[in-house]
Amino acid sequence: MDAGPIGPDRIDRVFSALGDPGRRSLVMAVAARGSATATELAAELPVTRQAVAKQLLALADAGLLRARRAGRETRYEVTPEPLGDAVAWMVAVGADWDDRLARLGGLLRGTAAR
Amino acid sequence: MQIEREIVVPAPPDEVWEALTEPERLEEWFATEVELDATPGGEGVFRWGDGEERRAVVREAEPGERLVLDWEDDGEVVLELEEVDGGTRVHVVETAPDFGTALELHALAWTPVR
Numbered sequence: 265m266d267a268g269p270i271g272p273d274r275i276d277r278v279f280s281a282l283g284d285p286g287r288r289s290l291v292m293a294v295a296a297r298g299s300a301t302a303t304e305l306a307a308e309l310p311v312t313r314q315a316v317a318k319q320l321l322a323l324a325d326a327g328l329l330r331a332r333r334a335g336r337e338t339r340y341e342v343t344p345e346p347l348g349d350a351v352a353w354m355v356a357v358g359a360d361w362d363d364r365l366a367r368l369g370g371l372l373r374g375t376a377a378r
Numbered sequence: 379m380q381i382e383r384e385i386v387v388p389a390p391p392d393e394v395w396e397a398l399t400e401p402e403r404l405e406e407w408f409a410t411e412v413e414l415d416a417t418p419g420g421e422g423v424f425r426w427g428d429g430e431e432r433r434a435v436v437r438e439a440e441p442g443e444r445l446v447l448d449w450e451d452d453g454e455v456v457l458e459l460e461e462v463d464g465g466t467r468v469h470v471v472e473t474a475p476d477f478g479t480a481l482e483l484h485a486l487a488w489t490p491v492r
Binding site: 276279350353354357358361362364365366369371373 | 379389393468470
């Protein structure tokens with residue numbers, strides 16, 4: 265499944281997909297196994313196969329999981345890139361603003377003292 | 379997705395506004411070389427010491443209160459000023475640009491110049 269370009273919408277989908285504890289634990293479960301199907305995960309978790317399948321689909325839509333057909337089932341694996349993009353952006357841009365605002369504060373402190 | 383930062387500077391909103399909108403003041407804290415027409419629809423060009431350049435269009439400009447820039451790569455910066463005891467609170471929200479190819483460019487362009 266193609267999650268589309270790495271735009272703000274996709275990043276939003278990543279965060280909203282991970283905002284749910286059930287979906288987070290599914291991502292962890294898939295990551296722990298390397299790959300997994302809804303049937304395999306439902307066997308381990310206290311939820312129905314249908315519920316797992318629905319959540320897996322949402323995670324694939326957000327680009328966090330990659331889906332491929334395996335016989336009659338869909339097998340999922342984790343794609344870490346979307347998280348990497350989001351975190352990299354937040355760290356870089358946040359750090360830049362920290363530096364800029366510190367300079368701005370220093371500048372205005374200087375003028376205020378005059 | 380966005381980052382949010384805040385600082386209180388010891389200067390009145392009018393003076394902070396000048397630092398946010400006058401090119402020669404912006405060159406003291408924001409970028410190395412700045413051209414900016416800080417009126418709605420006005421254009422801005424920001425250059426950094428490493429040769430990076432970003433362009434923006436002013437979406438909103440309420441003197442002493444609020445400045446909104448749209449980056450040409452679809453990112454957005456909202457700067458809001460609020461008079462508080464001892465000075466002005468500067469509140470910054472930067473929203474993620476359209477990632478795609480922009481991510482690396484952005485990370486480079488926003489490397490602060492010291």
